[in-house]
Amino acid sequence: MAGLNLAKCRKIVRAAFAKGKEMGMEPLSVVVLDQGGNVLAFERQDGASAGRFQIADGKANAALMLGKPSSHAMERAERQPYATDALNGVYGGRFVPLTGGVLVKDKKGVIMGAVGVTGDTSENDALCAVAGIEAATFFAEA
Amino acid sequence: MAGLNLAKCRKIVRAAFAKGKEMGMEPLSVVVLDQGGNVLAFERQDGASAGRFQIADGKANAALMLGKPSSHAMERAERQPYATDALNGVYGGRFVPLTGGVLVKDKKGVIMGAVGVTGDTSENDALCAVAGIEAATFFAEA
Amino acid sequence: MAGLNLAKCRKIVRAAFAKGKEMGMEPLSVVVLDQGGNVLAFERQDGASAGRFQIADGKANAALMLGKPSSHAMERAERQPYATDALNGVYGGRFVPLTGGVLVKDKKGVIMGAVGVTGDTSENDALCAVAGIEAATFFAEA
Amino acid sequence: MAGLNLAKCRKIVRAAFAKGKEMGMEPLSVVVLDQGGNVLAFERQDGASAGRFQIADGKANAALMLGKPSSHAMERAERQPYATDALNGVYGGRFVPLTGGVLVKDKKGVIMGAVGVTGDTSENDALCAVAGIEAATFFAEA
Incomplete structure (x- = not known):
């Protein structure tokens, strides 16, 4: 898995938070998953609710x-x-069909992973995910 | 967890039931959760159905x-x-989007836990939760 | 369901806690289930851990x-x-084969429900369940 | 939840990784949970396996x-x-009885959350958790 390493994950999370702060959003939570759907990094900002x-x-x-x-x-x-019911079921509950889950791609369009953001409106959540992904010099598909 | 101790939980449950009795409601069931979603106290009134x-x-x-x-x-x-489908899935089934789940806050607005009431109309359920929370000198967000 | 009403549940919980206090036990948590396995009452003492x-x-x-x-x-x-593995599975995870789950019977030996206690040693947990059940004038099978 | 904020979580994760590096350990993964068991932060080091x-x-x-x-x-x-089987069941699978899950306490002994580390031997994992917790000026119970 070239590219989406921990240093990149940290850049993504920090830049997503920075975007939220810049736009005056609610406290955010950001996850980065690898291309297999396994968790690489997660942070929940102070004031965000328990189930983020x-x-x-x-x-x-x-x-x-x-x-x-x-x-x-x-x-x-x-x-x-x-x-939705069916997909939530087949993926063992790990399926939320709300805007804010954004693909991380390399310059050839290969999927490297995904970023999920929650806390503000779904559209704003996606903006922050994109900001994070681009700050880490990847390409976002939102 | 300063504040939402067992003595307070009992006050919440009793005052919620008292409100229901005062207004002639159906038999009620009341739960109190701590701020992380873990169960602190629960009571089901006589005549309430099995799955409350x-x-x-x-x-x-x-x-x-x-x-x-x-x-x-x-x-x-x-x-x-x-x-709703998706959130019920991600929270392992512990998600009911019906009025009657009320936040318990301290005077600074910090979430101390939540109260859930069921048995009458959803609006009446919430009234009882609020009555319980205020009787225990917390602040309710319904 | 004659007998195991909310007033009796409260007696069971309070007497179980009193037994624990008398014997200097750790903070306890006590549940009362009806004969179908549905929750009637639960209380967690201050200091007990989150998952009780x-x-x-x-x-x-x-x-x-x-x-x-x-x-x-x-x-x-x-x-x-x-x-144990199999029974935990078939009962959807609601199966803990540790001493402290005690049957509540009437004088004819009919099962009215069950009491579960946790917090101290399993044997002490069961002693408290029995004390609670007998205080409510039922018969305990531990 | 005074104290275990995101800045503290980052300190815990970084100091746990630093301890692992100092001792030449395998790639580590570190989670911080709040006192109710909800996820605050997680990082997986490069080279760690998918299911950490x-x-x-x-x-x-x-x-x-x-x-x-x-x-x-x-x-x-x-x-x-x-x-273990039973507890894994009652906690919906979120129960791993291996050394490396360490309590975070304040100076009064109140549980603020927990840190979980995996990647090296269980004993080394716990050492890293303790190092992280102490670097954030909390008290560790391992």
Whole structure:
């Protein structure tokens, strides 16, 4: 797994938080998953509620499992709510079809992992994920 | 965990029941969770149905995990039913987006735990939770 | 369900705590389940650790599901550890084969419910459950 | 939750890694949980295997749920393997009875959270957790 190492993860998390601060957002929580959906790093800002890991993780995992940002899963959920039930079930609960789960790609478009952000509006969460990914010189698909 | 001790929990449960009796409500069940979502106290009134623990617990846990009363989760569930499915999944089934899961805060606004009430209408359930929390000299966010 | 009402549950919990205090035990947690395994009442004493509900509940449910105090399940677990794995699985995780899950019977020997206690040694936990059940004028099978 | 904020979590994680490096250990993974068992921070060092989050999390959660470091759960597992099966079940799989889940206490002995470390021997994992906790000026119970 060239590239998405711990130093890069830290850059992603810090830059996502910086974006949230710059825009005056609510306290955020940010997870970085590797391309297999396993957790690399997570941080929850002071003031964020207790259950934020699961939401961030579920957004990022939704992106990775389907190979598309979680915004796609959200669009589909609007049309086919039963798809959400089923996918949440098959992935053992690790599936949150809300915008904010963003793919991390290298310059050739290969998926390196995913970032999940929660705490503000779903659209703002995604902005922070993108800011983090780009600060680490990867390419974001939100 | 300063404050939300067993003596306070008993006050909350008793005052919630008293409110229900005063208003002629159906038999109630009341749970108190600590700030991390772990169970501190629960009582089910005579005549309440068998599965009330899980509903009270799921309302209170929904409030704690998201840092907002379960009435917020209910409003969102009306708009985005798939969000409920997903959150129920990520929290291992402990998520009930119905009014009646109320945050317990201290005077600085810090979350000390949550109270979940079930048995009557959701709005009445929340009234009882608030009455319990205030009787224990905490601040309720319903 | 004549008999195991909320007033009786409170007597059980209070008398179990009194026994623990009298004998200088660690902080206790006590659950009372109805004959179907559904939660009637629970209290966690100040100083008890976060995850005590699940242990108390799992002991009492083990007693009810098999119709024998959890001490029997513990004896069997010593001989057949794989039985524990299987029973924990079939009961969805609500099965703890440790002494301290005690049956509540009426004078005819009919099972009215079960009490689960955790916090001190398993043997002491069971002593407190028995003390609670007898204080409520039921018969204990430990 | 006074004290165990994100700045402290980062100190814990960095100092745990520093201890591992100093002693020439294998790549480590470190989680910090709040007192209710919810995730505050996690980092996995380069070269660590994919499933390290769950082990670190399960060790730290075992410590919090029982109010004792996971080394106690390990000792018990040696004597009563069925207790491990049952506790893993009641905690929904988040229970790993291996040394390396260490309690974070304040100077009054109040539990503030727990740290879980995995990657080297269990004893070395615990050494790193302790080093992290003490670097953040908390008290460790390993």
